[in-house]
Amino acid sequence: MDTTILLFLLQDGITNGAIYALLGLALVLVFAVTRVILIPQGEFVTFGALTYATLAAGKLPGTVWLAVLMGAIAFAFDLWSMRLSFRLAPLLRSVVLNLLLPLAILALTSAVVGPTNAIAMNVLLSLVIVAPLGPFLYRIVYQPMAEASVLTLLIASVGAHFALLGLGLVFFGAEGLRGPALSSASVTLGPVPISGQALAVYGVTTGLIVALWLFFGYTLYGKALRATAVNRIGARLAGIRTSLSGQLAFLLAAIIGAVSGILIVPITTIYYDTGFLIGLKGFVAAIIGGLVSYPLTALAAILVGCVEAFSSFYASNYKEAIVFTLLLPVLILRSLAAPAVEEEHD
Amino acid sequence: MSEPLLSVVRASVAYGNVEAVRSVSLDVGQNEIVTIIGANGAGKTTLLNAIIGIQRLKGGLTFGSRDLTTLEIEDRVATGLCLVPEHRELFGAMPVEDNLRLGGFRIKAAQSAATLEKVFALFPRLKERRRQLAGTLSGGEQQMLAMGRALMGHPRLLMLDEPSLGLAPRIAADIFRTVAELKRSGVSILLVEQNARAALQVADRAYVMELGEFILDGPADEVAADPRVAASYLGV
Numbered sequence: 001m002d003t004t005i006l007l008f009l010l011q012d013g014i015t016n017g018a019i020y021a022l023l024g025l026a027l028v029l030v031f032a033v034t035r036v037i038l039i040p041q042g043e044f045v046t047f048g049a050l051t052y053a054t055l056a057a058g059k060l061p062g063t064v065w066l067a068v069l070m071g072a073i074a075f076a077f078d079l080w081s082m083r084l085s086f087r088l089a090p091l092l093r094s095v096v097l098n099l100l101l102p103l104a105i106l107a108l109t110s111a112v113v114g115p116t117n118a119i120a121m122n123v124l125l126s127l128v129i130v131a132p133l134g135p136f137l138y139r140i141v142y143q144p145m146a147e148a149s150v151l152t153l154l155i156a157s158v159g160a161h162f163a164l165l166g167l168g169l170v171f172f173g174a175e176g177l178r179g180p181a182l183s184s185a186s187v188t189l190g191p192v193p194i195s196g197q198a199l200a201v202y203g204v205t206t207g208l209i210v211a212l213w214l215f216f217g218y219t220l221y222g223k224a225l226r227a228t229a230v231n232r233i234g235a236r237l238a239g240i241r242t243s244l245s246g247q248l249a250f251l252l253a254a255i256i257g258a259v260s261g262i263l264i265v266p267i268t269t270i271y272y273d274t275g276f277l278i279g280l281k282g283f284v285a286a287i288i289g290g291l292v293s294y295p296l297t298a299l300a301a302i303l304v305g306c307v308e309a310f311s312s313f314y315a316s317n318y319k320e321a322i323v324f325t326l327l328l329p330v331l332i333l334r335s336l337a338a339p340a341v342e343e344e345h346d
Numbered sequence: 347m348s349e350p351l352l353s354v355v356r357a358s359v360a361y362g363n364v365e366a367v368r369s370v371s372l373d374v375g376q377n378e379i380v381t382i383i384g385a386n387g388a389g390k391t392t393l394l395n396a397i398i399g400i401q402r403l404k405g406g407l408t409f410g411s412r413d414l415t416t417l418e419i420e421d422r423v424a425t426g427l428c429l430v431p432e433h434r435e436l437f438g439a440m441p442v443e444d445n446l447r448l449g450g451f452r453i454k455a456a457q458s459a460a461t462l463e464k465v466f467a468l469f470p471r472l473k474e475r476r477r478q479l480a481g482t483l484s485g486g487e488q489q490m491l492a493m494g495r496a497l498m499g500h501p502r503l504l505m506l507d508e509p510s511l512g513l514a515p516r517i518a519a520d521i522f523r524t525v526a527e528l529k530r531s532g533v534s535i536l537l538v539e540q541n542a543r544a545a546l547q548v549a550d551r552a553y554v555m556e557l558g559e560f561i562l563d564g565p566a567d568e569v570a571a572d573p574r575v576a577a578s579y580l581g582v
Contacts, residue, residue, distance in 0.1 A: 084416040227437045234435035239423040239452045
């Protein structure tokens, strides 16, 4: 191997690793706040990617209808849980967020959709369409069972993953899609040309991580999310709603997933089921970070990206196997380091 | 006495088939300190947890003429009912000031800033340590922080669960002095204590709890003078 190939592979690995880092961070965040292992995170990637690619082709993406559908179901759940203590303000809030918002997004998208739209506009539209799916998913699947054990929540996650996977097939079909690159510029660093898309990935990833850091470090809502993660009972006694924290965490996860999808769809063709595998690599990184450490997760994600790049060069048939094998030493080390833990009793 | 602020009517709380609290009734009036004393395991903590909504309560529960039984914890807190739990439940990995600000999560930012100054005036130690992580505070400071966090939510009734537990006598005395001060500022208090002597000194009325039931209640000085209480709880 010469230096040029090495640098190419490294560049590839860091680009993918940056995206896995975003997904890994979202997984850690959601787990800390809600104890949910978010298997359907990959579906947000798919939805973001395919929504963006469909918009770029000038067509109306099926996810706008999915948002209307999930919003209506979420509204029904809200109505049901309000049957005991009815008050007007929460009802109005629920009507606006669950019914009017998705309809407004549908109207907006239908009005402006077209093949000549600017890329920035399509990116923004995709985010607006996919973001509400996060809180809706939390409301429908997880909020009714928020006090269940981690294992039960995991099983629900697997169910939600399959449901969204099927819906992805319904709305986007089995054909893969590719989207236009965010930037066509390119710079040359020594012997390696770096594409505008790779630069966009680095820029967006860094920007998003800084934004998350500011949100969690300096805003009351960010601190409330952390507080819920640190001590759920304490947070509830301070008047911080578990359901609010959960919906906020899922909103962030959906946005992060959609951003990752938009970043990756100009690089590889995305099918309705591709997101799952991408999400799983973020999951590998999150596990290496112990599902608690943000910096460790980000570093592990870069490692996962590089291992993937190098193994696809040397043994492309085994690249997934090699990436997931990374988990084994980590799991063995962790199980040796941690004393045997009793199954949780809550 | 006018309309009570908090009214618990024939309330029972059970863990599975075991009833920890059996059909107890209790009132807390406006601007009143009421204490529940009793031995370890009598059901005092369970009752407080059920009033705030951590445990399920069967029976009547109204606060300021509002029925609480169908409300979630957060909605009960929003009505002006705050609990300082036995284990304090602080956000250990976060600074003191963040803990306090989160206590005022539902309160408007401007109001919250004013309340923060009041809490700092009440507990100057917390102001000194505002940037320190809550988990690194001493036991007494953690108790102050837990009370401060609850006060940030503008409670009309503050429930304190064993505030003196594990504290040095001098610090416990400080906490009881603060309780009396809070009453003067218009907050009603429901105080659960094993330290019966200190609790009866500061309280207006008292309930004595044994094995999940109230066996005695009345003005604090009368309860303190009761021979059963004197023998079992005051060690006279």
